[in-house]
Amino acid sequence: MSGFDVQRVREDFPILRQEVRGRPLVYLDSAATSQKPQAVIDAIVRFYQHDNANVHRGVHVLSERSTEAYEGARETVRRFINARDAKEIIFVRGTTEAINLVAQTYGRKHLGPGDEVLITHIEHHANIVPWRMLCEQTGAVLKVIPVDERGELKLDEADAMMTERTRILAVSHVSNALGTVTPVKELTRRAHAKGIPVLVDGAQAVTHFPVDVQDIGCDFYAFSGHKMFGPTGIGVLYGRMERLEPLPPYQGGGDMILSVTMEKVTYNRVPHRFEAGTPDLAGAVGLAAAIRYLESLGMANVAAHDQELLAYATQALESVPGLRIVGQAREKSAVLSFLLEDIHPHDVGTILDREGICIRTGHHCAQPVMQFFKVPATSRASLALYNTREDVDALVRGLHKVLEVFK
Amino acid sequence: MSSDLSDLYQEVVLEHSKRPRNYRVVEGHSHEAAGHNPLCGDQLSVTMKVEGDVIRDIGFQGQGCAISKASASLMTGAVKDKTRAEAEALFERVHKLVTEGPEGVDVDALGKLAVLSGVSEFPARVKCASLAWHTLRAALEGRGEAVSTE
Numbered sequence: 001m002s003g004f005d006v007q008r009v010r011e012d013f014p015i016l017r018q019e020v021r022g023r024p025l026v027y028l029d030s031a032a033t034s035q036k037p038q039a040v041i042d043a044i045v046r047f048y049q050h051d052n053a054n055v056h057r058g059v060h061v062l063s064e065r066s067t068e069a070y071e072g073a074r075e076t077v078r079r080f081i082n083a084r085d086a087k088e089i090i091f092v093r094g095t096t097e098a099i100n101l102v103a104q105t106y107g108r109k110h111l112g113p114g115d116e117v118l119i120t121h122i123e124h125h126a127n128i129v130p131w132r133m134l135c136e137q138t139g140a141v142l143k144v145i146p147v148d149e150r151g152e153l154k155l156d157e158a159d160a161m162m163t164e165r166t167r168i169l170a171v172s173h174v175s176n177a178l179g180t181v182t183p184v185k186e187l188t189r190r191a192h193a194k195g196i197p198v199l200v201d202g203a204q205a206v207t208h209f210p211v212d213v214q215d216i217g218c219d220f221y222a223f224s225g226h227k228m229f230g231p232t233g234i235g236v237l238y239g240r241m242e243r244l245e246p247l248p249p250y251q252g253g254g255d256m257i258l259s260v261t262m263e264k265v266t267y268n269r270v271p272h273r274f275e276a277g278t279p280d281l282a283g284a285v286g287l288a289a290a291i292r293y294l295e296s297l298g299m300a301n302v303a304a305h306d307q308e309l310l311a312y313a314t315q316a317l318e319s320v321p322g323l324r325i326v327g328q329a330r331e332k333s334a335v336l337s338f339l340l341e342d343i344h345p346h347d348v349g350t351i352l353d354r355e356g357i358c359i360r361t362g363h364h365c366a367q368p369v370m371q372f373f374k375v376p377a378t379s380r381a382s383l384a385l386y387n388t389r390e391d392v393d394a395l396v397r398g399l400h401k402v403l404e405v406f407k
Numbered sequence: 408m409s410s411d412l413s414d415l416y417q418e419v420v421l422e423h424s425k426r427p428r429n430y431r432v433v434e435g436h437s438h439e440a441a442g443h444n445p446l447c448g449d450q451l452s453v454t455m456k457v458e459g460d461v462i463r464d465i466g467f468q469g470q471g472c473a474i475s476k477a478s479a480s481l482m483t484g485a486v487k488d489k490t491r492a493e494a495e496a497l498f499e500r501v502h503k504l505v506t507e508g509p510e511g512v513d514v515d516a517l518g519k520l521a522v523l524s525g526v527s528e529f530p531a532r533v534k535c536a537s538l539a540w541h542t543l544r545a546a547l548e549g550r551g552e553a554v555s556t557e
């Protein structure tokens with residue numbers, strides 16, 4: 001692979017250079033949260049050491065610098081997902097807040113009794129619960145596009161579920177529990193043909209392959225900084241300007257207003273209307289650094305690495321006796337959910353942990369997925385740009401150890 | 408296997424998790440409760456026949472990891488024919504054992520339950536070991552529902 005040397009990439013991540021439980025750390029839980037390269041850590045430290053001040057408020061030099069850094073981060077995000085305008089980038093706490101924002105602004109404005117919200121069976125709770133709450137608030141109805149045994153959406157049924165009452169389609173780009181990559185561009189095309197706006201939950205997508213929101217055509221796109229090698233506490237809601245412009249504010253406070261008297265408030269323009277209060281400035285700076293880091297590697301190279309490792313890991317796991325991979329979509333991202341005989345995932349996770357291997361076990365905040373596959377939980381290994389074949393080999397050795405304990 | 412792993416997954420624990428005792432609904436039960444670990448999704452139910460002050464019969468059902476199943480299975484054996492007060496005292500001892508380890512716990516009084524001592528080295532697994540006990544307590548108190556949030 002040209003220009004991508006995973007050993008060099010690993011050196012950028014100080015946390016990976018440690019031993020845990022007397023063994024080299026094998027981190028296979030990046031879908032929960034990713035590790036941070038030195039460049040991100042440095043950018044945050046530098047911000048606090050040199051530039052920190054509140055934004056959009058002061059006339060002094062530090063406020064100027066921090067405003068520049070913050071608004072510069074907005075432009076970096078715009079470039080990363082190829083939005084048309086930096087004003088279409090709203091900084092939020094993460095994917096969860098982004099989706100809640102859309103539900104409580106767009107949703108509250110446009111939904112009434114009998115209207116429908118369309119989601120899918122493979123969503124993370126973050127893309128279910130805000131819509132459930134909205135339905136309870138408005139009398140709207142939640143409809144769910146079903147999934148098949150491979151973990152793919154049943155597209156033929158999706159069409160019939162887009163009705164004249166459907167007010168929004170909310171779908172994840174990549175399932176965090178199964179790895180399924182959904183055809184968001186095609187779904188958007190079909191939804192738009194019926195005048196239905198589309199929100200894409202991109203939390204698990206932006207870390208693995210290039211995302212172009214204009215190419216997808218969606219109305220909203222949400223993701224979290226911490227899953228894409230940036231800090232926690234910062235995330236992004238992209239919204240097409242013509243969608244954002246008519247929306248009411250989300251929260252009230254400073255920065256989101258133009259003028260306030262005790263009688264009347266004039267709300268600020270997009271995106272500031274949706275960013276009440278002092279935002280996570282250092283978080284935005286860190287996120288921009290993460291994006292520059294990804295750009296320096298090249299997202300196409302990252303995607304190739306992840307796919308190559310996914311293929312290797314899939315084959316390696318299938319060689320473990322009694323192991324079943326849950327989620328076999330034809331288009332998949334680097335997530336491997338699996339069951340090992342009838343051994344409970346918690347026991348698998350505990351034994352692997354003692355080998356220095358971090359995986360996630362449980363329902364992955366996607367209980368409807370677990371219900372569909374009739375399992376209470378799975379073990380999940382998720383791969384990222386700093387993972388290697390050696391990590392996968394360690395996992396396989398660990399799984400043999402699990403089998404030994406339970407034989 | 409590292410020694411704390413073999414302490415956790417002792418022979419008896421593995422054996423009880425594979426072939427849990429009293430894995431059933433007690434017919435004509437007088438008390439019941441459902442237990443739930445919201446974090447991991449583990450669920451189990453406990454049914455009992457309590458006569459006067461004595462637990463005459465007890466069964467459990469549910470899904471969970473080896474630790475939670477073994478703990479439930481061992482519990483049913485340990486509290487059968489015990490009074491409420493005795494069951495409660497056992498709970499206290501087991502709780503201390505799985506959170507703090509065997510030191511300062513009257514291990515002899517625990518009988519077979521002593522095999523749960525390895526859990527204390529695994530803080531993330533304490534709630535697995537104690538779910539059945541929280542559920543037992545809820546059933547005895549007539550609450551019907553228990554949540555383990557260690």
Ligand SMILES: Cc1ncc(COP(=O)(O)O)c(C=O)c1O
Pocket residue numbers: 031032093094095096097124126127172174175176201203204224365
């Ligand atoms: C697909 C998906 N959507 C949403 C979220 C929620 O992200 P956050 O917790 O960063 O808001 C996650 C993270 O677990 C996810 O994987």
